[in-house]
Amino acid sequence: MAHIHLPDGAFTIEWVAVWWAILLLVLITVLFRMRRKDTSNLSGIAITAMITAVSFATFQISLPLLGGVHLNLTPLVGILLGPGLGILSVFIVNVFSSAIGHGGWGLVGANSLINSVEVSLSYLTFRLLNGRFGTFSSGVGAALVGLLAGSIAMIVVIVVSGIQGSALTRSEIFSNLILLAGVNLFVAAIEGTVTGFALAYVKRLRPDLLSN
Amino acid sequence: MNEARMGQVILAILVVVLIFIGYWALNRSANQDIEERFHSAVGLDQAKEHDVKGVLSVEGGNPTLYLFLFIITLAFGIAVYYVAGRRRALG
Numbered sequence: 163m164a165h166i167h168l169p170d171g172a173f174t175i176e177w178v179a180v181w182w183a184i185l186l187l188v189l190i191t192v193l194f195r196m197r198r199k200d201t202s203n204l205s206g207i208a209i210t211a212m213i214t215a216v217s218f219a220t221f222q223i224s225l226p227l228l229g230g231v232h233l234n235l236t237p238l239v240g241i242l243l244g245p246g247l248g249i250l251s252v253f254i255v256n257v258f259s260s261a262i263g264h265g266g267w268g269l270v271g272a273n274s275l276i277n278s279v280e281v282s283l284s285y286l287t288f289r290l291l292n293g294r295f296g297t298f299s300s301g302v303g304a305a306l307v308g309l310l311a312g313s314i315a316m317i318v319v320i321v322v323s324g325i326q327g328s329a330l331t332r333s334e335i336f337s338n339l340i341l342l343a344g345v346n347l348f349v350a351a352i353e354g355t356v357t358g359f360a361l362a363y364v365k366r367l368r369p370d371l372l373s374n
Numbered sequence: 375m376n377e378a379r380m381g382q383v384i385l386a387i388l389v390v391v392l393i394f395i396g397y398w399a400l401n402r403s404a405n406q407d408i409e410e411r412f413h414s415a416v417g418l419d420q421a422k423e424h425d426v427k428g429v430l431s432v433e434g435g436n437p438t439l440y441l442f443l444f445i446i447t448l449a450f451g452i453a454v455y456y457v458a459g460r461r462r463a464l465g
Contacts, residue, residue: 167412231408295381298455302385306392320416330417338415341399345411348396348444351389355448359455 164276164312164346165234166320170266177323182271188278189253192246209371210243214251218258231349236312237305237357240281241288242364242371248281249274272319279315284308284357297372301361305354313343313350389448397441 166172173181221234234255240248253274260267288304295303317339321332328335364371 167409168416168418172416172418291381299381299385302389303381306385306388325416325418328417335416338417341402342411342415344395344399344402346396347392348400351392351396352444354389355451359451362455 164280164309164316165232165265166269166273166276166316168266168269168325170268171327172266172325173268173272173323174326175268178268178271181269181275181319181323185253185271185274185278188249188275192249196246206247210247210251213239213242214254217251218255221255221259222262222264233349233353233356234277235353235357235360236277236280237284237288237301237308237353238360240284240308241301241304241357241361243281245278245282245285248285249278252277252281272323276312276315276319280308280312282308283311288361292372296362297365298358298362302354302358305357306350309346309350309353313346317343386452393441393444 217235217239221232223232225231225233234252236248236252239251243251253270256265256270256274256277259265260270265273284304284307287307288300291300291303317336320339321336324332325335330338361372
């Protein structure tokens with residue numbers, strides 16, 4: 163859900179390079195750890211591809227709500243795929259989205275990192291809650307935690323990077339973004355509910371996807 | 375009240391609180407689309423990030439209507455989910 167909707171040039175080239183460098187480090191770490199695990203799980207790769215495709219398609223649909231918003235199902239991606247494959251998935255979604263003009267190329271690094279926070283925290287929260295509460299409640303709770311953290315990460319990234327050509331100070335940008343995050347909470351409630359229902363449905367049809 | 379039921383109640387309250395916070399923030403941020411809201415938040419011109427907002431770009435401009443529609447849809451979804459769960463449990 164949290165996504166920096168700014169064009170290329172909003173961040174200075176130094177900050178674009180910094181966020182891309184951090185993302186590459188994260189991706190290399192993920193790939194290195196996955197290489198050490200069993201890579202013969204073809205069904206896992208197929209499921210990752212399908213969920214990535216669903217996430218990408220959902221990402222492009224502008225809902226006629228609050229002036230036009232979109233979901234990106236990052237909590238669902240994280241809960242079903244885990245942080246490793248989930249981070250790869252959101253990176254691919256962000257690259258493909260930039261390819262069709264949804265987000266600048268220079269912001270793929272920052273946006274992928276923000277989505278990675280959502281993926282990882284949703285996964286961890288779901289694992290924590292699922293033993294104590296039902297699948298639906300755990301899914302909603304995990305999605306809300308992940309999306310709230312994603313919004314905070316988005317604000318931190320923008321305030322730290324600064325905006326080229328902006329007439330506002332960092333503190334003004336920060337207070338405006340807090341308001342923007344408030345609007346995002348409305349979307350988080352929707353995305354959390356969608357995630358809860360989707361997980362309850364997945365548990366009925368394919369409980370193995372949640373147990374891995 | 376068992377722990378699972380308590381969790382559902384807390385979550386339901388949390389979701390409703392988030393909806394009202396979002397609604398309050400939306401009313402304070404004027405009726406703009408997501409890109410316009412972003413641009414004005416960071417102090418940039420209102421130039422569009424790109425021309426197309428999505429594959430199914432449909433726009434509207436009534437936040438109160440959205441709030442009611444969302445609450446009604448959510449209530450309907452939860453009611454269907456609850457009834458389906460009860461029916462499964464009964465037989």
